[in-house]
Amino acid sequence: QVQLVESGGGSVQAGGSLRLSCAASGGTITTYTMGWFRQAPGKERQGVAAIDSDGRTSYLDDVKGRFTISKDNANNTLYLQMNTLKPEDTAMYYCAASRGSLASLASMRHNAWGQGTQVTVSS
DSSP states (O other), X not given: OOEEEEEOOEEEETTOOEEEEEEEESSOGGGSEEEXXXXXXXXXXXXXXXXXXXXXXXXXXXXXXXEEEXXXXXXXXXXXXXXXXXXXXXXXXXXXXXXXXXXXXXXXXXXXXXXXXXXXXXO
16 A cells, blocks of 8 residues: 655645645555545545546646646655645645546545645635
């Protein structure tokens, strides 16, 4: 089972940027569908962005044009560049990996998960 460790969260003002990183070990990210999820207090966890082994990506409508998911295969690391942040982006952000498709990752049934990194956006 791949192990995932997120970093890069923090507190920013609205309009600012953050880049989240997810370092993977125990598995090669080129063989996984990888993604970012977030969960705000009192709300369900939701998928934010994902990328499969062929480089196909998908995004939550609310973040399209603001967030970009990418991966560095050489360093076995997944990234999420977040620009033009809004207060409603405030949440715990989790990295996830799935052996299946983008749809499988989105189902959250068999994902490997990181411990999460907090993102707080103030107005």
